[in-house]
Amino acid sequence: MRARQINWGFLTWVALVNTTVAATTQSSVDPAGPQAQHISQLWWVMLYLLTGVFILVMSLLSIGAFRRRSKAAETSGRNVIQTDSLRETKMARVVMGGVVVTTVILFALLVSSFIVGRTIYSTPKEPTVLTIDITGHQWWWDVRYENQVASQIVTTANEIHIPVGRQVVFKLNSADVIHSFWVPNLHGKTDLIPGHPAETWLKADRTGVYRGQCAEFCGHQHAHMAFEVVVESEEQFQAWYESQLKSAPAQLTSSQSRGLQLFLSKPCVMCHTIQGTDAGGKVGPDLTHLASRQTIAAGALQNNRTNLSRWILNSQDVKPGNHMPPIPLNSEELNFVLDYLESLK
Amino acid sequence: MALLPVALTVTSCKREERNFNTPPPNVSEAQTNPSFKNPLEENAYSLSEGKRLFSQYNCNGCHAQGGGGMGPALMDEKWIYGARPEQVFATIVEGRPNGMPSFRGRVQETQVWQLSAYVRSLSGHVPKDAASSRDDHMQGKPPESRTKEQPIKNTSPP
Ligand SMILES: [Cu+2]
Numbered sequence: 109m110r111a112r113q114i115n116w117g118f119l120t121w122v123a124l125v126n127t128t129v130a131a132t133t134q135s136s137v138d139p140a141g142p143q144a145q146h147i148s149q150l151w152w153v154m155l156y157l158l159t160g161v162f163i164l165v166m167s168l169l170s171i172g173a174f175r176r177r178s179k180a181a182e183t184s185g186r187n188v189i190q191t192d193s194l195r196e197t198k199m200a201r202v203v204m205g206g207v208v209v210t211t212v213i214l215f216a217l218l219v220s221s222f223i224v225g226r227t228i229y230s231t232p233k234e235p236t237v238l239t240i241d242i243t244g245h246q247w248w249w250d251v252r253y254e255n256q257v258a259s260q261i262v263t264t265a266n267e268i269h270i271p272v273g274r275q276v277v278f279k280l281n282s283a284d285v286i287h288s289f290w291v292p293n294l295h296g297k298t299d300l301i302p303g304h305p306a307e308t309w310l311k312a313d314r315t316g317v318y319r320g321q322c323a324e325f326c327g328h329q330h331a332h333m334a335f336e337v338v339v340e341s342e343e344q345f346q347a348w349y350e351s352q353l354k355s356a357p358a359q360l361t362s363s364q365s366r367g368l369q370l371f372l373s374k375p376c377v378m379c380h381t382i383q384g385t386d387a388g389g390k391v392g393p394d395l396t397h398l399a400s401r402q403t404i405a406a407g408a409l410q411n412n413r414t415n416l417s418r419w420i421l422n423s424q425d426v427k428p429g430n431h432m433p434p435i436p437l438n439s440e441e442l443n444f445v446l447d448y449l450e451s452l453k
Numbered sequence: 454m455a456l457l458p459v460a461l462t463v464t465s466c467k468r469e470e471r472n473f474n475t476p477p478p479n480v481s482e483a484q485t486n487p488s489f490k491n492p493l494e495e496n497a498y499s500l501s502e503g504k505r506l507f508s509q510y511n512c513n514g515c516h517a518q519g520g521g522g523m524g525p526a527l528m529d530e531k532w533i534y535g536a537r538p539e540q541v542f543a544t545i546v547e548g549r550p551n552g553m554p555s556f557r558g559r560v561q562e563t564q565v566w567q568l569s570a571y572v573r574s575l576s577g578h579v580p581k582d583a584a585s586s587r588d589d590h591m592q593g594k595p596p597e598s599r600t601k602e603q604p605i606k607n608t609s610p611p
Contacts, residue, residue: 284589375561378510391509424473433561434474 134319136292140339141312143228143295150224154217161213228296232275232309239277240268244287244300244322247329247430248393248406253349254279262352263381265393267401269338271345272315280306288324291337297323312339319407328429334407355384356396357451367448370441379432382452392432398452405430413446420445468583471498477563483539491538493563494570494579500597503571504585506564515552518593519575524553525611528575528594530603533610536578541569551610577602 137152139145243250253262270276280289282300289308290297293316298308312318322333340348360368371377372386379391387395398404401411408427409415419426420442422434437445483489493499507513515524525533534544545565548555556565574584577600584597 373558375559375564378559422474428473429471433564435561 133317134292134321138293140314140316140318141294141310143310144293146224146228147296150221153220157213157217229308232277234275236275236277236309238270238274239279240270241279241281242268242289242300244280244282244284244289244326244333245431246284246327247322247333247427249333249335250283250393251335260353262349263383263394264352264397264401266335266403266406267338268320268335269340269345269348270312271342272312272339274342275309275311277307277309280308285326286324287322287326287333289320290323291318291320293318294337299324312337315339315341317402329406329427332406332408332427332430334403336402336407351400351453352397356382357453358384360451361447363444363447364451365448367444367446370437370445371448374437374445375433375435376445395449395452399450400453413450416446416449417442467492467495468497468580470496475563477566480539480542480562483542489537489539491566491570493566494538494573495583497583497585499567500570500574500579500583501585502564503567503569503574504597505589506560506568507571508590510556510560510568512568518588518590520594527572528600528603530576530606531608532605533608535607536573536576536605538566538569538573541572542566545569571597574600576600 136144137148139148239254241250241252241254243252249266249268251264251266251268255261278289278298280298280300281304282302284302286302287300288297289300291310294312295308295310298306300306316339318337318339320335320337322330324330326333368385371380371382377387377389379389381388381390381394381396383394383396399411403409404411404415404419405423405427409419419432420435421437423430423432424434478489478491478493483491493503515522516527519528520526521529525531532540534540534549542565544553545560545568546555546557548557560568570579571585573579574597577584577597579597581598584600586596586598588596
């Protein structure tokens with residue numbers, strides 16, 4: 109990890125920034141792919157260079173501020189600035205030198221950031237094997253794996269699985285307002301503009317779970333519009349894909365089937381899809397494999413029974429303003445619905 | 454004159470409020486009180502939620518953007534099952550003969566009130582400052598905020 113290579117003695121605050129950022133699974137300075145690698149290199153170059161410039165400027169400034177005036181000026185008591193043509197030329201040279209160095213540094217940074225931008229947003233080099241359609245909604249992510257065969261299309265939400273070491277193309281669109289797709293460990297940001305599909309690609313060098321976040325303010329619950337990218341081995345990815353292709357289980361216990369009946373007769377059916385049942389709503393996330401996901405409500409809560417019941421009874425408590433209304437269910441009904449949702453592996 | 458800003462603030466507050474968790478108007482009170490007013494009709498957020506749900510629940514599948522198709526037009530002056538907020542509410546919940554399905558239990562109550570408010574805004578029966586002034590899709594008619602209040606004509610089913 110780059111974090112370990114830092115000279116901790118250099119500046120304490122550099123170290124502090126670095127440890128706090130790298131400790132989470134969402135960090136631009138802990139790159140897990142070639143594009144994030146470029147971004148993070150550029151970031152470190154800028155940080156070290158500009159820290160050097162800052163220290164230099166501050167030292168010069170303090171020298172200027174604390175240096176006394178010449179003896180003559182002080183004893184004469186008059187506030188005259190003495191000029192000395194020899195010193196003036198020397199000073200002019202220093203200023204000129206400063207201007208030149210500043211220009212050169214800024215230009216070098218401009219060129220390197222331009223090159224990095226070109227490299228990471230270039231068209232993909234390898235032939236595309238995996239294309240994922242992402243649609244941003246207020247305030248969750250619809251995820252669809254493209255396939256020519258309709259029965260091989262996987263639809264899920266807020267959790268994206270990709271195989272390690274493979275280039276993956278993302279087609280980005282929005283259903284309402286502008287959002288932005290950002291997985292700091294893997295890539296920079298790409299905006300999702302309604303009616304104007306954008307395309308980007310990324311590649312992960314090592315397995316792990318990386319958190320992504322909407323990076324364009326999009327309303328009340330913008331901060332709770334996260335997702336997870338699960339980078340796994342080719343075999344694990346294939347196994348996951350196979351399991352996501354299956355419809356919801358048809359063999360249900362009696363409480364699970366009561367839960368399904370409730371789901372179909374309550375408002376849930378208007379908004380959610382569960383493949384293999386009559387529920388085909390498109391307003392909210394696809395729930396066919398809800399139980400296989402780590403989080404619910406776009407990373408707002410861990411996926412467990414307590415949080416699910418909290419969410420269903422009053423999601424407005426968890427994410428005020430989100431587009432799922434509070435659904436009145438008595439405790440018996442709630443238990444049936446939860447039993448059913450937990451069967452959606 | 455000094456009261457004008459105060460009055461403006463009070464009225465505009467109602468228009469601007471975003472209550473995510475207020476209980477819906479009471480249905481039985483709405484149906485028994487002849488001067489009942491749906492408070493959501495004065496609120497811009499509720500009207501725009503109604504507008505969003507109108508297409509998300511596919512009401513526009515049959516009623517288009519108010520112009521009608523398989524179902525009757527909603528932007529004209531003709532009302533078959535009543536124009537009052539609680540009557541529109543009942544039409545959505547109970548369904549009507551000749552194709553209007555019942556959404557009883559399927560649509561959460563606050564949302565039915567939001568839809569009822571939006572439906573009435575299509576023929577100009579809500580305050581203009583709260584009604585929606587733009588569409589998310591191509592605009593096919595003047596927005597609800599510029600819709601003149603249509604007279605109400607009660608007609609019998611076709
Ligand atoms: Cu956002």
